[in-house]
Amino acid sequence: MDYKKELERLNEYQREAVLNESEACIVKANVGSGKTTVLTSKVIYLHYEKNVSYKDMIVLTFTNKAANEIKERLVALDSSIQLEQLEGFGTFHSVALNLLKNSLPVDKLGYTKEFMVIEPEEELDIALEIIQEEKLTIKYKNRLKKRLEQASCLEKEGEKVSKYNDDIFKLVDLIKEEKVKQNKMTFEDILKNVNILLEHSEAAPKWIIIDEVQDSDKLQLDFIDKLKRPDTKLFAVGDPNQVIYSWRGSTLNVFYTLKHKYMAKELTLPINYRSSTSILEAARCFLLDGSELKGIRETGSNIIVKNHYNPFNEACYLVDKIKELHSSGIKYSEMAVFYRLQNQSQVFEDVFLKNQIPYEVSMKKNIRDIPVLNWMIKLLRFSINPNDFSSGLYVISNKDYGERIKEAAARKLLKEQVIEKSELYSKMHSFLNACSYVKEAKELYNYFQLDKYIRPTSASYEDDKEAIYALLDIITEYVKEKEMQFVDGLRDFVNSSALYGVNIFKKDISNDNDTVKLMTLHASKGLEFSYVFITGVNYGLIPLQTRAMEEEEEEMRLFFVGLTRAKDCLELSYYTNPDYHRAVPGESRYIHMLPQQLIQNDNNKGEGVSLQELKKQIIEARNQEQEEEVAVEGLAENIENAESEAAKAIRKVKHKKYGIGKVISEDDMILEVEFENYGVKEFVKAFSELEFLEFSVL
Template identity: 50%
Template sequence: MDWEREWERLNPYQREAVTDENKACLVSANVGSGKTTVLTAKILYLHEVKAVSYRDMVVLTFTNKAASEIRERLVRADPSVTPEETENFGTFHGVALGLLKKRLPVETLGYTKDFMVMEPEEELELAHALIAEKKLKIKYKNRLRKRLAEAERVSAAGDTGVAGGQDDLEILAVLLTEEKLRRNKMTFSDLMKNACLLMAKEEGEKERSANIQWVIVDEVQDCDGKQLEFIDCFMAEGAKLFAVGDPNQVIYSWRGSAFNLFYTLKTRYQAAELSLPVNYRSCNEILEAARCFQQNGGALEGIRGGGEKIVVKNHYDSFQEACYLTDRIRELQKQGIPFDDIAIFYRLQSQSKVLEDVFSKNGIPYEVAVKTGIHEIPVLEWLLRLLRFLADPADRAAAVFVLSSREYGVGISAKKAEKLAEEGCAGLGGRKEASESGSEKAAVPGLFEKMVSFARNGAEIKDTNTFYEYFDLDCSLKPNAASYRDDKANVRHFLDRMFAFMNAKDLKLPEGLREFLNSAALYGTSRELLPEADGAEEARVKMMTLHASKGLEFSHVFIIGVNYGLIPLRTKGIDGEDEERRLFFVGITRARNYLELSWYTNPDIFGVMAGESRYIRMIPSELVQGQEPERRTGTASLQELRRQVQMAKENGEKMAETEEVEEADGMKEMEEKTPNIESASAEIRVRHETYGCGKVVEEDDTMITVEFEGYGRKEFIKAFSCLEILDGQ
């Protein structure tokens, strides 16, 4: 590897961070400052210059994508590195899982090395089953997951009286822990908790964490209490810490991250603090606007120079905006801007609906960045339960789900499925001993016979086709069903991914299946396991929430709905307001060349105020184009105009006869363009450039109401209605 070449690519700030060897070093990395470049260079520096083995480093990220990018860059710089050497590079939960599987003595806790990861939905199902079985009194069942998490935090702190003695939540928490141990399963929370527990050395014990020398953390500002505890465990054994993050991008306080985390870490470890102030991404105008929302006061230096001013647009409502964006995106595409370098950000996921409808009708390719999990695809949820049973034949709940599913099971009741599962699973790790007789066993359906046979004897299954035929999945998917083609595509694609995973690791069933399910639980519950994520795709406009935009960048960014009540959302206190500002900062700084902000005169979301958000007014007018400063600060909302009209009516204000004569000539042109319902006895039909054709249903001196086909009734101020009377009425 040519380390000299890698070194030459770094600027002075980056070099200082890479070569720092303090016990702990915190790097405040501004947006677009080459954070991943520094992380990769640090790993290479430690390995090449300081002779630290990759195996003796732990690299912690918050997404599998971030971990994969670091590994890919590392391999490009050092082709000799192997996957085994970087097995401790991953998400916090992924690294904890690897340590528990390969390095830490989970047997001392009562688990075996082939334990499985229990997903949150499965844990919740188990909790409800225990409530029913033990006849527990539990309040607020719709908030059970949050209450159990709180019970765990209280228990970890050594307190008692989780629910104040009002119900059986403490009993449920204990039973749930015991049942998970009996089933040899850990939740995401258990992975972190048990890894920390096992890494904590007792006096006289040898080190349990395989002598990790360096802990390298990406996006450290997003750490919560459990993740900090995980870092503490390595630090307690003598490891050094190198952490990179940006306090201005703390946007997950609801997950436990805190704006003052840098201060906490600095004081806890007496850490050196460095910065990466140079932004390589955005033009000066965008950076100048971003500084208005920056909260930590650090320098934000750009090297790209000037570009286009920030565009501010006003739209009547979201539909008009979607039509405008359709035309604007087509213009950009003609100018050579690829669809996938254009992004639209919004505050709420529901805002994508109107964009999806309009883009679909107008042929604009788009992709909505929403975490659609495989659990939301019915056939894949059913397949997962089948795979869970094959990996763990003691999982009777999975067998019951597979059998009782009306869409893909064998059409029997849950009660009968429970009896069949109890009988069929006997001797496979279940609670009852095997029984060689009984009418229920004879009645076990063909699919379940295959499941039990596989669990007892195994089968030589190495690919999708063999698996598909062995379990006769065509029968379960029902070829006559309307969803058959999509279901089959989803199932085969999922199985292809599963066998590719196992073959790459040279694993066979059921061991490979258990590892795949653990990996899917931690990383693969998104579109990665669906057909559309496979292979090359056409370029698409990206649409996502501001939260989802974190870590990404695009040439052209449109942030829509910059109205109070959306951006920012209404918050209860100053902390919430500060986080809304940081979130807007994140959205602004995703743009490289072009940023456009828009707001609504007539917002169609409850609780959202008409008129531009104060965030727009916070941007200096010399950075903005599209609205003159006086219009940006004095624009009247539709509601205000209507209020003024109503007040004028109530006060009996009438135009003087002389004024009518004087203004008659000036109003003539407007009357030719604006229909008057009183001037014609026949139905008046009009055309609007956005809503199409409609009929006038109500009118007064100032307002006009039109009913459009497909859009219902819309109200307009006459002077700004842009309505055209259709001929022949």
């Protein structure tokens, strides 16, 4: 291929990054600056100009989607690439998993190559099983997951002392032993174990290339360090302004760490190709590191700020707005609605469905969330891994599916391996021999005689059967595409589904579908749309109420990410009556931080809105009688509250630090006061040092 043509399309900053051959290079890529283009061009340049084999490159991403996008772009540029050449291209976990399965001696850790990947929740199931079996004393079981995470991080024996005087550290050791016995690894185990084995490995990639490096946590940084040999070169791209996952381990100092550890050269990609100048100017207000954000596009339209009475009112408005935009030629797929919390999507889903607006919700639908599929996947897990005691116990003793044997009897049956006492156990025990040549979903369904075990007389029977067939169809297609023996392909699928989830009910966002996208701000990262609506910009939602400065800064970076998803038009909204716990009525300080010359106030405070018509819309938006009654009652209460609030007088106070605020609630001891730029603060009346001002009327 003529790779030089690809290089000619790059701007000077992108070209400098692609051509750089330093031992280590860290590229700070501003939002919308073409980092994926740089990554793919870097790979092509190294392969064709420097004769580096694709197999000698490790390319690490944080999502399967990003890994697939890079692979697809490479194949589109170079049709001679074989996918097996790109086995080192993937998420941190998938690349580590591939090394453990194919290159590294996992037997040294007590595992076999057939080990299975489990989700964190399944590790919790193992923990509860051990607690019961070993009669351990464990306090605060409602926080067991967090306690196990904290206890597992301690490496020095002197630190392993429970402050609650219980058996938590003994439990950690027993879980580790049980996972080896059952041949299972969690996501964290995959990275921990690969790091242990890489210590003594001679594997030496020529290049390590990392996407979104700012999201790296300690284990991932250790993985990079273990992969990197003296002759391995490192190229990493990321944006410190998009660190929005510190709650799952990513750290703010990744760039500093990598730069100083490897004496890395630092480059930048400052030019944004995505957003209009007005959107970028607004986004600059939320940059925390003082970096540049250059754009090359026209000024574009002002940012619209709207006030809605409540989320339902906004959903009705969005129906009309989206229809209007679509009529003007904008595809549904170019429009997106963002919110801070996942449960905020429900009102939009209800109203969009009623008004025939096609939409998709970005939400990871885990197999574990669907009871019959959770049972089915565990049945398959035990069938391919007879050591998987916890899955076998779940299948045989489940109260809704299977033979519904009592748990104590099921435990004894499995431990003594009394196969003849359970027909289903017998089927699972014989699976590896009987089903090695399965090709169709129906063969699997009939082998297990699933009709007998999924409550054929229940109301959910047809839905359960359909869901199982959907899963089995996905599995058989997956095995065919991979061109693997069925049992090997099934193992691969089960591990892959644990890492990435399975799209059973089309809940993943797809740009191929002409639908409006509904998603949280977190889920919007890496995407772009012509028209973006960011909803609920009320204090308590955007931003969430925070206690630490680090959390507040992360909220700002998250809002920055949301703003910069918009290419052409951006609307922000806030509620008079947010309907969410802890959300404060009125616009949050983030709206006040925007330059006034960029804002087009287009408030929709409800003037001229017929309350009877609104009531009618609510009733029609719900298609069931019970929901209708709830909606009507809620509306009546909201209207009454709104009218009551409008008649109230506001009590104002003055504080030395926070300025003028209004009292939003009080009792005999505590005052809650909302300040314009600081949100809601609580004061003990006796020590508040507040100066009470005059009453004013709304």
